[in-house]
Amino acid sequence: MSALPNPVMSWAVLVGVSRYTRLEPLPAVANNLPELTALLTSPLSWGLPADHCTVVAEPATAPAMLDAVQHAAELAEDTLLIYFAGHGLLDSRGDLYFGLPDAVSGRSHTGVTYQALREILTDSPAQRFVIVLDCCMSGRALGLMGGSDQLADQAEIEGSYLLAAAPDNGLALAPPNAAHTAFTGELLRILRQGIPGQARDLDLDLVYRQLRTALAAQGLPQPQKRVRNTAGRLILARNQAYLPTPASTLADPTGAEWPDPEQCHTPHAFLDALVEVRAVSGQTIKAVSQQVDPPMSPAAISALLNRTTLPRTWKTTALYLAACGVPSDRIQAWKDTWHNLRTTEHLAPTPPPTGDTPIRSRGWRPRLPGGRRRNRP
Incomplete structure (x- = not known):
């Protein structure tokens, strides 16, 4: 979960x-x-x-x-x-x-x-x-x-x-x-x-x-x-006071300290880390878009960084990370994290019950002799 x-x-x-x-x-x-x-x-x-x-x-x-x-x-x-x-x-x-x-x-x-x-x-x-x-x-x-x-x-x-x-x-x-x-x-x-x-x-x-x-x-x-x-x-x-530390970043040979995707345990954290990647790269959104191959518009980059839910597909995120200069082996780690977060999300949650929804009657009051109940392991 x-x-x-x-x-x-x-x-x-x-x-x-x-x-x-x-x-x-x-x-x-x-x-x-x-x-x-x-x-x-x-x-x-x-x-x-x-x-x-x-x-x-x-x-x-x-x-x-x-x-x-x-x-x-x-x-x-x-x-x-x-x-x-x-x-x-x-x-x-x-x-x-x-x-x-x-x-x-x-x-x-x-x-x-x-x-x-x-x-x-x-x-x-x-x-x-x-x-x-x-x-x-x-x-x-x-x-x-x-x-x-x-x-x-x-x-x-x-x-x-x-x-x-x-x-x-x-x-x-x-x-x-x-x-x-x-x-x-x-x-x-x-x-x-x-x-x-x-x-x-x-x-x-x-x-x-x-x-x-x-x-x-x-x-x-x-x-x-x-x-x-x-x-x-x-x-x-x-965490409203989150500050990147050496424990939450990974350095590559160029000296850049990229956010560690393995520290991202929620979609919000993952999306925040994507924004942080661009800041570490030192590039503007327009500059990142010009590094993407095949080309991608600045609007597409901006849309990715302003998402409130995980991207449904991986391609755009992979292109963005590569354009920012994230090493290829670290991009795979990002993909693994994205995949894990996607698979643990409930893609089709049950809607909240209405006021007419009956409450099942297991009851907190004492059960009748011989009654059966399910115990959690």
Whole structure:
């Protein structure tokens, strides 16, 4: 599959509880949801259709939260992202549950158990899961959310990436008067501003490492992760602070340092690298067109460099690279990357469902005795 989720076949559910009647309120959580929605639906990140990013704010009951998760889980075929911010609690057995507005510590029936959520994800046809938990245990002073490493251990799902704010020392900050919780605020900053001198795209592993570094530098608790299979390579956003470095360029005998196509894991990165090739060559578009054999107009070169999708055929790109002076052996590497990106794209994605599309009734509620369900490997 492509490292960048297909937006038409991917879904996100963002859940947040900021107002509690019996636990300390977490007002910063309320600001997390619209900011994450704006990011996930923008070209900067996944570019999800608006109706593929469901926000569930202050869910009063378990169905209010889980029905939205199941709806997305039923329809997602590429990637499913679930985000929860609020109080994360442990019951008397040490099992994790998410605190709803009337939650009481130690009473799982006042929240949503992780097991109920996990059953939905286990049944989903989605190929990849991203679970972001900005929560821990309750019972802390205002501005603090407690937790332990049990959170990540219990939330581990096959073929998934769990990113949790709860560190091993049991504290995750939600500072009073802050616009966002510490964890989500730093996550938003990284995705918007990028990481200077790193890759063209920000995958989950890179974001996680930067989160730990940035939060530690501020004296804040560090997050944790649990990864299954290759989910860490999944891209969250384009790197807005991308700067070519020796690690991302290849020099030829003339001294030119060409972008490395093998560092291009998405169509956007590939197209950006094509533009960078001309800059490295030092030629104008008109000059490049004059080097092409057979001749090609400057307008054709400009059209190639202004594409928003990969070229369907290879010929024009090959001619362009050769005219810029890219060595023939490197042109083959570009072709290999183009071919890999083309074959991992969903060329005929399923259109988004209409409002009349029925939801399949696997259900999050307990199944009847003897019922069968498909478990993911």
